[in-house]
Amino acid sequence: MNNTHLHLVVNHLPIIFPVVGIILLVIGIFTKTEVSKRNSYFIFILGALASIAAMATGEGAEEGVENLPGVAESLIETHEEAAELFAGLSYILGGISTVALFASFRNYIFSKIMPFTVVLFALATLFFAQKAGTTGGEIRHTEISSTGTSQIIGEDIKKESNHHDKE
Template sequence: MNASQIHLALTHVPVVLSFIGLVILSIGLLKKNETITKTSFYLLLAAGIFTVPVYLTGEGTEEAVENLPGVSESIISKHEDVANLTLIVISLTALMALSGIVFYSRRIIGKLARTSVFILSLISAGAMAQTAHLGGSIRHTEIRSGVATVSDQNTENGSNQNEARGTDTKDED
């Protein structure tokens, strides 16, 4: 497997784990259920762990797609910038989740860990969503917002309509 295959195979794992971890943590905290809360900590820890290989294979994936038609260097750059921030936030979330697992039964430290993990997981989930959106928009032009201009769309549609009619797009004399 090359970097692109690893990146694409694993890229959804930390995104899904961070969202599921946040939802389960919310339920655990609302119900004051230790088992559910600890389960969310393990999921958030796993999200942090899975983020590392996804992040490390990003550069190789960029090299594989940067010269493909329709790929925008500015979108890759935005994705990379947000991915850097996301790595930091999910790493902090994972470390705090680990401390929550280890120190759960200690009253003050456990409560601080639960609160910190909840706040960090909110931030992580948002950062993951933005990173995933920007990553997807690198190759999926249909999800790009405001990238294609009206003239680009008209040119593309006009050219496709003319091809369908069998006419040439050049002006006839």
């Protein structure tokens, strides 16, 4: 298994964990179940750890695909920037969740507002998760990128035109 494959295996986890965490946290808020809230905090922490893994494999994945036909360096750079921002927010979400988890166990007064703080920050983080995921997908899935599709179609038209000129 190379770094590109490993990146593809782990890169969805930092996006999936916050989605699951938000669902569980909202359930915990409405049912006033501390166990659900604590489990969601733990899931956000796992998401931050998964972001570390995704970022650690990203550079190797870049080296593995940057010379493939149809892969634009600009798409890789756009994804890298989006992923760095999302990872940073994911780390902060993990940190806030760690504080919320500790406050919940210690029954601190501010633990009552922590679920709302965490869910709002998690929703904001998910916005950037979508950007990182979409820009990553555009690198090899030209069907979701109008830019990538037009670049490849343009290259195909040039190749076909050159082929007809040779005949």
